[in-house]
Amino acid sequence: MAGDTKEGVTLELVTGSAEIFGTDLQLNKKYTFPSGTRTAVFTYQGCTLELIGPTVHAYVSNNTPMAIFANTHAGLEDICRDTENGEASRGFVVLVVGPTDVGKSTLCRILCNYAVRKGRSPIFVDLDVGQNCLTVPGSISAAIVDQLADPVHGFQLEQQISYCFGSTTPTANMPLYELLIRKMAENTAEWMKRSRNACISGMIINTCGYITGEGYKTLLTIAESFEADLVICLEHERLYMDLNRDLPNFVKTLRFPKSSGIEDRSQNVRSYGREAMVQRYFYGTRALPLKPYRIEVPFESVEICQLGAEKLPDSCLPFGVSADDHHTKVVYMKPDMKLQHHLMAVSTAKLISPEVLNHNVFGYVVILEVDLQNHTFALLSPVNELPSKVLIYTEVVFMDDQINL
Numbered sequence: 001m002a003g004d005t006k007e008g009v010t011l012e013l014v015t016g017s018a019e020i021f022g023t024d025l026q027l028n029k030k031y032t033f034p035s036g037t038r039t040a041v042f043t044y045q046g047c048t049l050e051l052i053g054p055t056v057h058a059y060v061s062n063n064t065p066m067a068i069f070a071n072t073h074a075g076l077e078d079i080c081r082d083t084e085n086g087e088a089s090r091g092f093v094v095l096v097v098g099p100t101d102v103g104k105s106t107l108c109r110i111l112c113n114y115a116v117r118k119g120r121s122p123i124f125v126d127l128d129v130g131q132n133c134l135t136v137p138g139s140i141s142a143a144i145v146d147q148l149a150d151p152v153h154g155f156q157l158e159q160q161i162s163y164c165f166g167s168t169t170p171t172a173n174m175p176l177y178e179l180l181i182r183k184m185a186e187n188t189a190e191w192m193k194r195s196r197n198a199c200i201s202g203m204i205i206n207t208c209g210y211i212t213g214e215g216y217k218t219l220l221t222i223a224e225s226f227e228a229d230l231v232i233c234l235e236h237e238r239l240y241m242d243l244n245r246d247l248p249n250f251v252k253t254l255r256f257p258k259s260s261g262i263e264d265r266s267q268n269v270r271s272y273g274r275e276a277m278v279q280r281y282f283y284g285t286r287a288l289p290l291k292p293y294r295i296e297v298p299f300e301s302v303e304i305c306q307l308g309a310e311k312l313p314d315s316c317l318p319f320g321v322s323a324d325d326h327h328t329k330v331v332y333m334k335p336d337m338k339l340q341h342h343l344m345a346v347s348t349a350k351l352i353s354p355e356v357l358n359h360n361v362f363g364y365v366v367i368l369e370v371d372l373q374n375h376t377f378a379l380l381s382p383v384n385e386l387p388s389k390v391l392i393y394t395e396v397v398f399m400d401d402q403i404n405l
């Protein structure tokens with residue numbers, strides 16, 4: 001189903017039972033999907049649905065890999081039980097890979113939801129800096145999934161950890177991307193050690209669709225850093241073969257077909273999706289609305305930096321400094337009109353130093369206005385006081401047309 005006009009589409013389960021990506025639908029409850037949504041309702045036993053509004057494609061299909069996904073969940077649940085009984089050391093770490101638009105994020109959501117339905121709380125790690133489903137674009141994030149995803153809006157999870165990458169494509173700075181991946185892997189391993197529940201429930205890791213060249217090598221780095229037990233490859237046969245060749249023997253691999261309902265998304269649709277995620281980060285959803293603050297801060301009360309610098313010619317480099325170092329440089333940025341409308345991460349670091357790279361972030365703000373005369377920034381922020389003075393620049397731009405604070 002896809003509504004492509006301004007109006008949304010309302011869906012109601014009238015009889016039977018059905019779910020959306022692992023979350024059961026309530027009988028006779030009206031779910032309103034914003035225009036442009038692509039989704040699928042799945043039923044094991046049969047159901048009647050009512051759709052009200054302008055759908056673009058609404059059809060019934062028997063061609064679905066849901067049974068394969070459910071079997072995979074059953075296998076993972078067996079490992080959870082073995083861990084509970086002391087027969088395994090931890091729940092499985094599952095890595096989901098594949099090209100763009102094959103249903104990677106959806107499969108992660110289904111596996112997390114099915115686990116929650118069994119009383120588990122897996123760690124969900126989203127390493128996709130383009131379409132991150134936990135926080136905002138330009139970041140990598142992880143959360144403990146202790147509640148089902150909303151059928152319309154997906155996960156809205158409290159216990160999170162996030163690192164700012166700053167760009168929506170890993171190719172913008174591969175060394176930085178890999179460094180942050182390793183940081184995230186250290187953190188989530190710590191979560192597994194500290195929380196018995198997370199240890200039993202395991203981890204589901206989502207990746208972005210960059211699977212060739214450097215992107216492929218990064219997938220191997222991810223598998224190694226997170227100590228993946230199982231890699232699920234969606235659709236792409238050659239990727240699956242390559243992974244079988246290059247991953248250690250103890251890593252299991254599976255290849256699943258993509259759902260026939262998934263269509264390729266245009267760049268426009270992707271960028272609209274990114275905007276929607278930033279909107280959701282600050283304003284929440286219809287089910288769980290949030291009220292962000294507009295806060296004014298003097299220039300001197302914040303420090304802004306960028307992760308990664310322009311590459312200098314080798315002749316300009318000091319002796320002993322390698323040309324690659326520029327990727328992971330923390331560069332101070334002056335207040336400037338160019339920062340207006342940019343999303344910024346609020347670092348847990350106390351001041352700007354190379355240490356910023358080792359720090360995760362409290363959250364994100366948007367620079368609404370740069371007032372060069374009064375030396376102040378106006379920020380859109382989820383909290384009314386900045387928890388730290390260090391802001392990390394991202395290339396993500398958000399034009400806030402809803403602000404009325």
Ligand SMILES: Nc1ncnc2c1ncn2[C@@H]1O[C@H](COP(=O)(O)OP(=O)(O)OP(=O)(O)O)[C@@H](O)[C@H]1O
Pocket residue numbers: 001037038039040098099100101102103104105106107128131207208209259260261262263
């Ligand atoms: N069975 C299905 N029928 C129709 N739409 C679906 C189905 N499964 C997933 N979708 C929708 O297809 C779109 C793409 O799915 P998804 O985001 O999971 O793919 P992806 O591989 O993660 O894409 P990306 O490469 O952008 O990360 C989403 O909007 C999702 O809601």
Ligand SMILES: [Mg+2]
Pocket residue numbers: 104105106128131207
């Ligand atoms: Mg995805």
